[in-house]
Amino acid sequence: xxLSDKIKPNDAGLVPAIAQDVRTGRVLMxxxxxxxxxxxxxxxxxxxxxxxxxxxxxxxxxxxxHVQKVIDMYIDCDGDTILLLIEQEGPACHTNRESxxxxxxxxxxxxxxxxxxx
Amino acid sequence: xxLSDKIKPNDAGLVPAIAQDVRTGRVLMxxxxxxxxxxxxxxxxxxxxxxxxxxxxxxxxxxxxHVQKVIDMYIDCDGDTILLLIEQEGPACHTNRESxxxxxxxxxxxxxxxxxxx
Numbered sequence: 100x101x102l103s104d105k106i107k108p109n110d111a112g113l114v115p116a117i118a119q120d121v122r123t124g125r126v127l128m129x130x131x132x133x134x135x136x137x138x139x140x141x142x143x144x145x146x147x148x149x150x151x152x153x154x155x156x157x158x159x160x161x162x163x164x165h166v167q168k169v170i171d172m173y174i175d176c177d178g179d180t181i182l183l184l185i186e187q188e189g190p191a192c193h194t195n196r197e198s199x200x201x202x203x204x205x206x207x208x209x210x211x212x213x214x215x216x217x
Numbered sequence: 218x219x220l221s222d223k224i225k226p227n228d229a230g231l232v233p234a235i236a237q238d239v240r241t242g243r244v245l246m247x248x249x250x251x252x253x254x255x256x257x258x259x260x261x262x263x264x265x266x267x268x269x270x271x272x273x274x275x276x277x278x279x280x281x282x283h284v285q286k287v288i289d290m291y292i293d294c295d296g297d298t299i300l301l302l303i304e305q306e307g308p309a310c311h312t313n314r315e316s317x318x319x320x321x322x323x324x325x326x327x328x329x330x331x332x333x334x335x
Contacts, residue, residue, distance in 0.1 A: 105320070105327045115233055117244060124242030126235060129298040141325070172322035176310050180247040182318045192294050200300045202223070204290035207259070209223045 106137070107178045113149060116181040118159075118191065120198075121170045127191035128199040130159075132181060144169055146183055165189040190217045224255070225296045231267060234299040236277075236309065238316075239288045245309035246317040248277075250299060262287055264301055283307040308335045 108114045113131040120127055130148040132140065136156045139147040146159045146167035160166030171184040192199040195216045202209040226232045231249040238245055248266040250258070254274045257265040264277045264285035278284030285303040292299055310317040313334045320327040 115247060117235055117247065119244055126237055126244065126300055129233060129235065129293065141322070173318035174320045174322075174327060175247065175317035176312055176314075176319070177317075178320075180317075182244050194294055196294075199293035199295075199298075200291035201294070202292045202296075204259070204292075209292055 105178045106174060106181070108133070109179070111151075113151070114179060114181055116146075116148065116183055118146060118167055118183045118185050118187075120187050120191075121184040122186065125198050126200060127185075127187055127197070137181075140169060140172075140183075146185060160188060163189070163193075165191065167191070223296050224292060224299070226251070227297070229269075231269070232297060232299055234264075234266065234301055236264060236285055236301045236303050236305075238305050238309075239302040240304065243316050244318060245303075245305060245315070255299075258287060258290075258301075264303060278306060281307070281311075283309065285309070 106114055112133050115129055116132045117129050118127045131151060133149040133156060136147040136149045146169055147156055148159060149156050166188045167185040169183055169185055173182040190197050196214060201212050201214060203212050224232055230251050233247055234250045235247050236245045249269060251267040251274060254265040254267045264287055265274055266277060267274050284306045287301055287303055289302040308315050314332060319330050319332060321330050
C-alpha cells in the first residue's frame, strides 16, 4: 500500500485531502497527506495528515480529542486529491467551529458566519 | 478584490478550490484558482479555475457546457483553501460522471463505484 498506487502526489510528495462529515455532508477541512499519513489513516481507520509547517505527520485530534473516524475514502479521476468521509468527534476546526469554512463571500468581502463555537 | 484579501495562495500563486454540489452535498471536484480565476469567478458568478498543465485560466464548462453556477463561496480558517457551493450543469467530471471522486477505497484497493455515465 503506497501513495504511488494510483495516487499522484505533488512535487513535495503530498496530496490534498478533503474531510467531509458523513452525517451532515458539510465539508469540514482540507489538509495534506504524505505517504506515511495515508498509510496510518488506512491502518488505523482514523485520519492522519502531514503538517507542512511542522514537517511531520500527525493524527487529527491527537491532542484535542477531535478525531476523525474514516468511513469512506475516495480519490478523484486524476488521482491527485483524496476525499475522506468521516465521523467527526467534536469540532473539526482549531477555532472550535464545526467546520474550517466559516468565512463566506458576501458583497466582495469575507464575512464570518454566525455559528456556535463549541 | 484580490487573492491577497484574506486568501493566502501557495508559492505558485494558486489556491485549491473544492466544488460541492449545493443540491446534493456531494463533493464534485477539486481544482486550482489563481488571482484571475478568482476574479472571474466573482465577476461572472460561474466557476473559473487555473490549469496547471495548460498554464492558463479557464471557465469550467466553457467547451462542454458543464458550467458551475456559484451559489456560495467560503474560505477556511487559514485562508488557503476555497470552498464553492455550486449548481452543476451536467456531470462535473471529464469522464462524464457526476463527481470526479468515483474511486473508492475497498480492501486496500481503489474500486470504481457503479454510477451512471451521462
